[in-house]
Amino acid sequence: MKMRFFATVLAGLAVIFPQIVSAQAAADDWSYSVMPYLWLPTVNATLNFNDKSVETKPDSYLDNLDFAGMLAGAARKGRWVIGSDLMYMHFSDSQSKVRAGGRLDTGGDIDLKALVWGVAGGYSLILEPKANLDVLAGFRYLGLNTEVNTNIIFSRSAEKDVNIWAGIVGARGRANFGDSKWFANGYVDVGGGSSAFTWQGVAGVGYAFDWGDVILDYRYLYYSQSGRKPIEDMKMGGPALGVNFRF
Template identity: 35%
Template sequence: MKIPSTLAGAGLFAAALAAPVAAQAQSAADKWEFQMALYGYFPALGGTTQFPTGASGPELDVSSKTLIDHLKMAAMGTFGGKKGKWGFWSDLFYTDVGGNKTATRDFHIPGYDLPADVTGNLNLDVKTTLWTLAGTYEIGKSPDYSLDLVAGARLADMKQRLDWTINGDISGIPLPGRSGSKDLTIQNWDAIVGLKGMAYIGGDRKWYLPYYIDVGAGQSKLTWQFMAGVGYQFGWGSLVAAWRYIDYEMKSGVPIQSLEFNGPMIGAVFRF
């Protein structure tokens, strides 16, 4: 059967068009895409720490939630890249918070009941650096959403300092002195696994909902975090407002027993 020359020519023309389109699609899949975000984070801080008062003295238990009253500095940034389904992601978080109270009873000495007239002047400073480095793998994608599996590790570098002065009758408590100070530092590495992604809202695909969750353990008994928010896309990138919660539970015998951050964040996301 003889094929009309016009149809044969049209078929050759369509094939010629399809070849570069397929090549472009393959090229796009093989191209690295990067994303960088800078955030301001304004968390409330909670947790419990046991500060040794001396070689032969008991410990002072203090709650960060009751003592911390101001944020000195907080910053957060992320950087990631993706090529096809595989990628990487890194998150760096730093905060410096502090607080002081005078004539307070917001502390505890394990094994002893504080006499009614005993109060303390306490000054607490908490510096925390969290660094997450992970690989990512795309497990779901459509024009309206994306979902990646995240697996990697997180470093927690925590430094706390407490200065105290105890007022009142402490004759029944074997404190080495009425006043003192103590610095504590821990560095924990934990393996983490989680999910991160986004979902668009509306037909114009300008508004979207970013989210992230992970859980892990290792040198810590348990760590987990959750972030969810809303973003709006521009030509250069997007603006995001979100809420982030981070929680650490330490193993027994560690002076810093628990630590949590809970609060809003706002920032800008750049894609290139």
């Protein structure tokens, strides 16, 4: 009787154990995603050029955006994840205001090039087929080149380069709407460094396919620096459309 019981248990383990090992191995495999996307933000910034302040107001982002290139990617192994986000934008705006002392010029032209690169790694607190929540830590770099042209205050064009490194912490989540392929996603981070404060928020919806996702977001990015630093404040916000490939 005992031998039959042990034989039954061993037979059951022989069936179940390979499935457990296979599922664990699948969970521990690396998975990857790559998402090219287009973000069309308006820009509202106050920049300091020595004793002069340059302000650019949001207008039509399609008119002001000369070039944009964005790419995000991630790698996951079990509950551990690491990702990177790289974007380059070139804006030109004829509606900038240049102030020096009490004098105001509304005819300034501003040319702004921005490179934003972020890397963050983290751990999934929730990792389910229909929902996940990651906590993240990493850094974000902002490289900004600004050129201002006006004939009244500047005798010639003035140019400023800014490089800001900031450590960031944040969270990213995703949840399906019931049993459908539609889902909601969100991301938020906050950080600082180089006498700067920054935060970013993303919220949107997407639709899942077998090969990946199509995602429509609203993204907002903010920077400020204390004192008479080059960036008094900079706000960038607008819609983003991405195609996420999973493999």
